[in-house]
Amino acid sequence: MIGDPLILSIVLLVIMFGLLLAGLWIGFSLLATGVAGMLLFNVRLPPTISIWDKIGDLMANSVWNSLNSWALTALPLFVLMGEILFRTAISTKLLTGLVPWLTRVPGRLYHINVVACSLFAAVSGSSAATTATVGKITLSELSDRGYDKRLSIGSLAGAGTLGFLIPPSLIMIIYGILSDTSIGKLFIAGVIPGIVLAGMYSIWIALQSVMHPEYLPQSEEEYDWSHRLRALKDLLPVFALIAAVLGGIYMGVTTPTEAAAIGVLGSLVLALVYRNLTWQSLREALYSAVRTSCMICFIIMGAAFLSQVVGFIGIARSVSTFITELGLSPYMLILVLGLMYLFLGMILDGISIVVMTLPIVLPIVVHAGFDPLWFGIFVVIMVELSQITPPVGFSIFVIQHIARENTVTILKATFPFFIITLLMAVLLCMFPELVFYLPEQMVR
Template sequence: MTEAYATIVFLFVLFTLLGSSIWIGLALMGVAFVGMELFTTRPAGDAMITVIWASSSSWTLTALPLFIWMGEILYRTRLSQDMFRGLAPWMRFLPGGLLHTNIAGCTIFAAVSGSSAATLTTVGKMSIPELRKRGYPEYMIVGTLAGAATLGLMIPPSLTLIVYGVSINESIIKLFMAGIIPGLVLAALFGSYIVGWHLLRPGERPAGEPAMTLGQMLSESRFLIPVLCLVFAVIGSMYFGWATATEAAAVGVLGSLTLAAFQRSLTPATFFESLMGATRTSAMIALILMGAAFLSLSMGFTGLPRALAAFIDGIDLSPIALIAALTVFYIILGMFLDGISSVVLTMAIVEPMIRQAGIDPIWFGIFIVVVVEMAQVTPPIGFNLFVLQSMTRHEIGYISKAALPMVALMLLMVVLLVAFPGLATWLPNNLR
């Protein structure tokens, strides 16, 4: 009965604070403070200071602002133009033509960004005008870009996976490795959608690209070399055990600064803008994590997570049924909260449930990223929708409808993860 009362109080205070437009991090702290005052005898202020310092001083968390800074630096370079020039000669032969540059470009940039919005903006600012100029259907340009940009949350270095790993104290490197194969499979699913459009709607195909010799194609491909070297430096250094996630993030920052300098796009102004952009984003995420850590402590004192885990165990819910329920839950939650907030808000309760059900937390991290990806392109708070609206001037409804097939493919990805869990677990289990 105490747990039920605590649940009602927590939810009431949470939705009241969120509904009053208070920052999510402060709302979480407010809920935790009320819980500590009502259900425990420990001084709430003392507990808050202790847990916030402990959660904020994590060395693993240092990777977060570094990866964010790396993405901010690359966003201000000529990377998107170079990627399009390097990819276009090879994409032109595929069914669907240059639409595949949206998928391939987002996949490559996701490997050096970690952010869905940064991936969308960087790739979109070049691909949208180029694809429009060549006569590709607008709904295909918008839809494929909206879906493919979510790969920034899956393919390492993923900010969401860092937050998830810190929240449940799992290896960041293993989570990064777990995201590689599912990320590539999801990219292949997006590519298959383009192939299907090409075959089923021949009347919408634009005119073919001018012929190019092999020498010209290889010459254009040189523009991909810098970003591919950066991808190898960041991901390869972690996979081969040469660097931790934090060290790889530092390598990525140095590499992106070097790349920007060689492209002559590194000026004092762009350096300062990238640094301030990374500071703002990092501070926002840090505040959310602080509030989540305090909320986890408060819930732990009430016994709510343990009681919920025991309840799940008592009704003998199968792991597949639990995953199905959590899929619906996170899709609904993602309609109102961004991905990182959804993760940190729920981990205190969800983690005991999945461990009680025998679900691998590494696998679950990839699952939760896929369902959080859906939230990026579903109204009313799908962040990618707003970014695309500012870039294309289309209505949110139009963009949502264009992205709907990509959401269906993400649901298919959840099914594939359940049917073939090795997609997420094989690589981290075989780390050197």
């Protein structure tokens, strides 16, 4: 038996990572770690109650409370919307619609990755779907037109992570449920940071294109205003879907769940309009959405149980007290947590990072004086970094599959955009108004 919660927390971390490295599913790993914590800690119970009875009570209570949430129904709906769009012609329409508008911008069609990913992120909510859908079209198109492949890959890797930051975001939904933060406010708070980060990516692309003219093809098609206006017909359906999904949330007319249902309906309408929705593709979209949603819910369930155990045996309180006694300033605490998230990003996916760390980290952050809304956007940016952090960066695997390049080449191409995303996290600390401005305007 272990009586010190701090020592037990270290033991549980070793157990959890050991289970993960052994290949056990994340949900099972979290549940098993929670059970181990109850068995290893010196829990004092009445003689009539066994430790297994207490574990059963905690597990039943945490599983029910974490999954019995109306807000959680938005999750499978947004997943389904992304799966349907993934199997339609929306990415091709985005490309043909954006090309005439970007040929005069420094960097030209390199920006198509940033703009297309930003727009697709606003209707899919998933970084993986955004990267895969946009990348399948743009990488081959840019290569055929004579653009430098490394900058194409880097811009796609960076911009693809915007699926987590630009609402609707699956990570924001999960964070909102676990932290009891308004999902609608999280969506609104992510807009300005998402636009700023996309702008930073575009500025870097423009600078690289000016400094290295050889990255651009020597000749490029010319487009006049008649071409640009005709291209709007390919862009307007996407803008209409974004307005339908997010407009109601921002105006307070719909909840995130209702907006997700509208998004699914809108994606089905788009698929029918483009005439490329078959029973086979619809069945594949439904199966994939069910698998993804069940996987996420299982992780949430395990994290909720571990959170209950952490609170029951006093780990969260002990860790909070320990860090408080270190005398760290609030922003030094954020620096330490940022380094922790960078490390976790090397070995875990984004959803796992959020559900595994939030039960312990959030009370400490709130005690240090940070708003849960601001911390939610900070966590999302750190999770974005996990998408392009070796060796488990999921976006790296997606791009490797699409581009048929080795991992080292992709990492070199991605590194500048990794640094830019890291700089965005610093800007968020320096200017928290980036998060609070829009939610405050909505309240007024």
